[in-house]
C-alpha cells in the first residue's frame with residue numbers, strides 16, 4: 001500500500017495564495033509520480049479552485065468537515081453531496097479543533113464518517129488524546145473510544161476509512177510525538193481495526209501533529225504509520241514535497 005500524505009490547510013489561504021502554492025507543488029513534482037498518494041484538504045469555498053487546478057494531476061483534494069445531514073435547514077453546513085459535486089475524494093472528520101471548538105461528539109463524528117462513505121467520499125477520521133489525558137495514562141482508552149464509535153457506525157465499511165492519529169498536544173505546537181510514541185498508538189489502532197475487518201492492512205493510519213520535512217522520515221519508517229496529516233508544513237510547497245519524498 002502506498003503511503004498517503006494529506007495536507008490540512010485549516011482556515012488558511014486565498015485565491016491568489018492557493019494558486020501559487022498548488023502550482024509550486026505541481027512544478028516541484030515535475031510530472032513525476034510521487035512516492036506517496038497526495039491530497040489537499042482545503043476550506044470548502046476553495047474546492048472549485050482546487051478541482052480546476054488539480055484535475056488530471058496526481059494530487060487529490062478534499063474538505064475539512066461535512067454535515068451529518070443529507071440536506072435541509074442546517075444554516076452554514078455543507079453536505080456530502082455538495083462535496084461530491086466538486087469531486088472531493090476525502091473529507092476530514094472529527095479533527096480535534098472541531099471536537100474542541102465546536103463540541104463535536106464521538107457520535108456526531110461517526111455520523112459524519114458514515115454519510116461521507118455513503119457518498120463515496122473517504123473520511124479521514126481523526127483521533128487523539130489531550131496532554132492531560134496522556135499524563136493521566138488514558139491515551140489508549142481515549143483513542144480506542146473515539147475509533148470504536150466510528151467502527152460501530154460504519155461497520156462493514158471499516159476497511160474504507162482512513163484514520164489519523166493526532167495527539168492534541170502535538171498539533172501546531174512544534175512538539176511531535178516520538179516515532180516510538182506514535183507507533184505504540186498506531187499499533188493499538190491497527191489491532192482495533194483488525195478486530196473489525198478482514199483487511200486491516202488496507203486502512204491507512206496517518207500520523208498528524210507537527211510533522212515536518214525534518215521529522216517525517218523517522219515517523220514514516222514505523223511499521224504502522226502509513227502516512228501523515230500535515231497542517232503547517234502543508235502550506236509550504238517545498239516542505240510538503242519533502243515529506244512526500246520521505247514516504248516510501
Ligand code: 13P
Pocket residue numbers: 008095166170171172173174208209210211229230231232233
Ligand atoms: P500541524 O502539522 O500544524 O501540527 O497540524 C496537524 C494537524 O492538525 C493536521 O490535521
